[in-house]
Amino acid sequence: MASSIHDLARHLNISIGTVSRALNGRADVNADTRKRVLEAARTLNYSPNQSGRSLRQGATHSIAFMLQPHPGDQQYGEPFFIPFLIGLQAKLAESGLDLIVVMGAPGDYQQERLRRVVETRRADAVLLAWTRREDERIDYLTQTGFPFATLGRSRSGAKSYPSLDLDFEKAGADAVDRLVARGHRRIAAVRPSLDLNFGYLFLAGYRKALRRHGIEVAPELIASGFINEAGGYEVTPQVMRSKAPPTAIIFNNDAMALGGCKALAEMGIRPGHDMAVTVIVDTPLCRYFSPALTAFRPALEPMGQRLAEMLLASIPAFAGPEGPRIIREVWPLELVARDSD
Amino acid sequence: MASSIHDLARHLNISIGTVSRALNGRADVNADTRKRVLEAARTLNYSPNQSGRSLRQGATHSIAFMLQPHPGDQQYGEPFFIPFLIGLQAKLAESGLDLIVVMGAPGDYQQERLRRVVETRRADAVLLAWTRREDERIDYLTQTGFPFATLGRSRSGAKSYPSLDLDFEKAGADAVDRLVARGHRRIAAVRPSLDLNFGYLFLAGYRKALRRHGIEVAPELIASGFINEAGGYEVTPQVMRSKAPPTAIIFNNDAMALGGCKALAEMGIRPGHDMAVTVIVDTPLCRYFSPALTAFRPALEPMGQRLAEMLLASIPAFAGPEGPRIIREVWPLELVARDSD
DNA sequence: CGTTTTTCCGTAAACGTTTACGAGAACACA
DNA sequence: TGTGTTCTCGTAAACGTTTACGGAAAAACG
Structure with a gap:
């Protein structure tokens, strides 16, 4: 069904190594071969198996946002996050990263789902929201050294992670x-x-x-x-x-x-x-x-964009030439005067 | 950092094959060794690398929900889906499946992101919402044979997929x-x-x-x-x-x-x-x-649960003993009389 | 005791990639 | 011509699992 890099190599009569290098834009491949490879990839409708890449590279190329519904919010909830996620996703996509939203069951502190994401290495970094004063999720992530950033501050974790909060x-x-x-x-x-x-x-x-x-x-x-x-x-x-x-x-x-x-x-x-x-x-x-x-x-969509930037800046693999850095920002809320006061 | 099955095997002085079999509940492993393996897995904080499993098994153990913000819904949007997702996630978790929500950019028909999910094999099945009368996503999925279900009906795809809709x-x-x-x-x-x-x-x-x-x-x-x-x-x-x-x-x-x-x-x-x-x-x-x-x-949370069941029932690997079947349901909406009429 | 069955486990291949290494060919240079 | 450099590519190992296969040991059976 799905074509692999082997199919591509066989079709072009070259080795899979060359195909991979051509696809990944490496320098040591002839311009002509690269063109042929890219063309064949298009016609054969090839795209790399994510599991294979992840396994080899040790990276999933995706960021997990932990979405935690509140208890009692059964009927509807969290419209707050949608524009935030839109901004987030747009910025991550620019770096070739996928955003996946991991739902927790309402009520628990999502510690278990977080562990699951981290331990099974489903994402390269996670994003936390609804931060608590003392946040065991932050303690856990700092302890394991797993990259993360938070929407909201916390007293946990000694400020060693990027965070974007509202004032x-x-x-x-x-x-x-x-x-x-x-x-x-x-x-x-x-x-x-x-x-x-x-x-x-x-x-x-x-x-x-x-x-x-x-x-x-x-x-x-x-x-x-x-x-x-x-x-x-x-x-x-x-x-x-x-x-x-x-x-x-x-x-x-x-x-x-x-x-x-x-x-x-x-x-x-x-x-x-x-x-x-x-x-x-x-x-x-x-x-x-x-x-x-x-x-x-709050300016939700820009916040999503910014937090994506901040998270990426903190990860060595994605940070620019000046190296990784931890950014923490606090954004203002804008008054919207209406009729109730 | 993260412990692999090799660490576990070395620690217990048995082969990785046995460890894997013990962990996966296969019959051909001594009850005693199984206990030792499970215990060691807990103390060594082992959990299997998802990429490795996926690569070998050809399955990701996760279901993708394509969340599509509407154009113009910049400020807030789609609270509709949260309780639906809660129900969905709860039911999928019972089968050991993860729910991942894939955000599309607002405005497009998410065809590209859908292709991406399918071609990189990021999920074992996808869930579509906001179905259109003629839906190219449905055409694409039926054509590729990728498992899916929809929230909402469509004229596309010859009813060969599970769908749950409101009346x-x-x-x-x-x-x-x-x-x-x-x-x-x-x-x-x-x-x-x-x-x-x-x-x-x-x-x-x-x-x-x-x-x-x-x-x-x-x-x-x-x-x-x-x-x-x-x-x-x-x-x-x-x-x-x-x-x-x-x-x-x-x-x-x-x-x-x-x-x-x-x-x-x-x-x-x-x-x-x-x-x-x-x-x-x-x-x-x-x-x-x-x-x-x-x-x-609408009864959103039950709908989420039900659609999860329906999707699983349609996939051979998850369907019960009676084999896979396509279920299509239409649910009623309940009138809530208020003050505007 | 000999034979068959069962129980349990190790070996090794496979999944689809990426990448370190090396080698051949072409080229440049003296 | 000999030597060094550059370009391009093939080879093969590795990532962490699962699983088909086979074999040794133990148990069951006659």
Whole structure:
């Protein structure tokens, strides 16, 4: 069925070594033979067996992105990543690399699937998202010396790997600044309960900005719950039980915001009228919700491109002439003012 | 670094053949040696090199899902597929198969990436989505004899492959029935302009139901545009220009519906009040839009599981004792009545 | 005890590549 | 002409597995 390099060699009456060299653009092959080989490869519809190449070269020419659905995100989820993946794939393709997305089962920390990818050497490097404060995946990868990069920072791994993150700390502070400027003093924060690193960053920015404005950080105005709609719905009433309820809430996640708004509606509180609502990471849901939610938007597709570059720059085999280097960047989020605050 | 089967054999002082047989659960190996091998594999942290296995066996033990972002879906897209992929991955994992998601660049018909996957033998089978009426990918795959299944039907390929589709024809008819029962006679339809098969099915159901109710199908009430928000926004005014404008619109796509509602709003027309709006495929956006959009919902995760089963059943190497068989199924969409009609 | 069967394991080939090495031919140079 | 260099290509080993084959040892059987 599929033609091998042997078929090609037999057809051209030359050795497989020469065929391989011609195909791979090596210098020590006559220009004429190269042309004949390339032509024959086209007509015979030859393309090299990936397993064979990988086995010989010890490289798979593919990068694995670990996609981890959240628990409770059963119905739909993670539209966030699609444009990111588009940028990623475009950049990797330029270097002849394939992007493969490895799905984990929702709920677990994907440690097992990660091990599987690494141990069976299915990819030359992996990309992690949803980084945690202490991230065992990062520990594992640094320990094994497997190349990787992360979307999001972490305290793990001693910064010895490339990472691209969003400036959640600044976004949290900006959100507070904006609300304070609009006259709010009682500002609540709702964030995910998991160890997700962006939750910490957001809260740090929130706290810092409040203090800067001379506003005391009120523990009863900070709540955390599952990072989905149900979590927001369940946890938002907590911050409303305060003797002095908030006049504004910042949600660290779109799904939590939607759940929170549902809870508010049931209390007769209208976002945008009775309560200012801000969301840190914008998604289409924020835009189409009523009232449209003010949110901070990431540049997803450029981020995907950039992280691909950063990952490649860190791998000796792909790095340019100046050698491998570790790049870490933090990108801003852009405020999109809408109707909810 | 990574331990090979040779290391294992040397460590146990037996041959690599025996190690391999022990690991693969063959019968002709002593129970005692097997135990020792498995134990050593665990302590030495051995797991077989995938490239080696694939090369020898001629199988990669992985299934490729071709994920094709739509043109214009730059910002976010395809949340539709995540729960589907969750179901898919869970079922494939039961058979020891990995799911890899291959991203195409947005806009093209992913023919090239498909060829790449097939020719380099990166996967043992592929899964196609967004099937078209005449689908060159299906033609290509049937012609090469490469195993595949589709999410969605097509006229291509003579039904010689497993497929799982939603009953868009019935959903289109049901939508009409419901609107007619609510007193509507002028019912418009907005569908994607591409050759996407579900667009045809939807329109067929729409037409059939109208005729059944003795309502003439009015060409000026049928519009088609790009399958994204901009397309809906651009095309919806067309059906409003009719001398007898519609009192209801059925959108075949959530993004087009959102764009269409935006256009309606600019004309001072309020969905749910001045215009009944129904959407064929439900997404979270339909739920959170205001007014919440009545829509037809698919059972995505079970669909993913089922399509995995169907694909495996069609491949001799994975089919059960009764041999391979081609299964084709059409699943219903469930009406979710909300506020827009 | 002799013969047959079963159990278990080692040997070696094969999968499709890439690449180090060397060799022959052509060429340049003195 | 002799020597060194360059160009081009063939040979063969190697990557890490799986598996067909055969053989030795053990067990079963008469």
